[in-house]
Amino acid sequence: MADLTATSPFAGARLPQRFAGCTLEALPPAQITAVAPYPGQLAALRQTLGAFPGPGAVIAAAGGRLVWAGRGLALAFDADMPQGSAEHAALSDQSDGWAGVSLRGTAAPMVLARLLPLDLRRLPPGSSARSLLGHLPALILRPEALAFELWIWRSMVGSAMHDLTGAMQAVGARQALAEPPTG
Amino acid sequence: MHLPCPCCGPRDLREFTHKGADDYLRRPAPDAPPEAWDDYLHTRANPAGRTRDLWYHDPCGTWIAVTRDTVTHAVIGATGLEDAQ
Numbered sequence: 001m002a003d004l005t006a007t008s009p010f011a012g013a014r015l016p017q018r019f020a021g022c023t024l025e026a027l028p029p030a031q032i033t034a035v036a037p038y039p040g041q042l043a044a045l046r047q048t049l050g051a052f053p054g055p056g057a058v059i060a061a062a063g064g065r066l067v068w069a070g071r072g073l074a075l076a077f078d079a080d081m082p083q084g085s086a087e088h089a090a091l092s093d094q095s096d097g098w099a100g101v102s103l104r105g106t107a108a109p110m111v112l113a114r115l116l117p118l119d120l121r122r123l124p125p126g127s128s129a130r131s132l133l134g135h136l137p138a139l140i141l142r143p144e145a146l147a148f149e150l151w152i153w154r155s156m157v158g159s160a161m162h163d164l165t166g167a168m169q170a171v172g173a174r175q176a177l178a179e180p181p182t183g
Numbered sequence: 184m185h186l187p188c189p190c191c192g193p194r195d196l197r198e199f200t201h202k203g204a205d206d207y208l209r210r211p212a213p214d215a216p217p218e219a220w221d222d223y224l225h226t227r228a229n230p231a232g233r234t235r236d237l238w239y240h241d242p243c244g245t246w247i248a249v250t251r252d253t254v255t256h257a258v259i260g261a262t263g264l265e266d267a268q
Contacts, residue, residue, distance in 0.1 A: 055190045055243075070243045117194070117198055122193075130191070130242035131242050132241075137241065137242060138242075
């Protein structure tokens with residue numbers, strides 16, 4: 001059997017990037033399982049897992065994180081799916097399909113305001129949202145007020161890095177212009 | 184323009200795809216006369232005022248029927264289609 005070499009989705013992306021007091025860096029790869037409850041099975045699944053996130057929720061369950069990821073869909077990050085959960089939900093391993101970056105810093109909301117059509121005041125710390133990053137479908141998590149996790153499809157990392165570094169540079173340029181000239 | 188997604192709350196227009204008038208919800212029976220099918224496929228009211236049309240919220244995957252006013256651009260409300268059935 002061929003011995004394949006694992007490649008980071010961010011190979012060639014020159015991370016971390018620092019502009020405007022923000023840091024953009026790759027998140028460690030996660031074991032991601034998509035959990036889509038079968039019709040009428042949500043209550044049974046809740047019992048098996050202990051919990052299942054509603055819209056915008058991020059909860060600790062099954063030894064990992066369960067993140068709401070759309071209508072009737074959650075992504076389980078680094079979770080040990082309990083036996084029997086496959087009877088109540090369609091489980092699919094999507095670990096290689098997603099790539100995550102972290103954006104943190106005081107200007108992080110200003111950087112994202114240039115890319116997300118999302119009112120960040122409606123995304124309180126500890127919650128998640130599905131939206132667009134530029135023109136890319138994304139899953140956005142906000143673990144802390146000034147820290148964001150952006151999960152995008154692995155095939156679109158190049159476009160996402162281009163958009164994010166561009167927005168960071170633009171915010172940095174604005175900050176430099178606003179500062180009084182020296183000398 | 185913001186549309187209210189029953190799942191995600193008010194979201195920007197960029198996140199939605201427009202399908203068309205809510206006539207698409209009233210599909211004729213397979214043996215309905217050709218006039219009914221012609222009506223279903225081609226006849227649209229195009230009202231100046233209150234209208235109800237179908238939108239898809241791309242990020243979360245919810246189909247919604249939005250009531251809005253084409254004269255004032257006011258968005259009056261939305262219902263999720265799966266919940267309505």
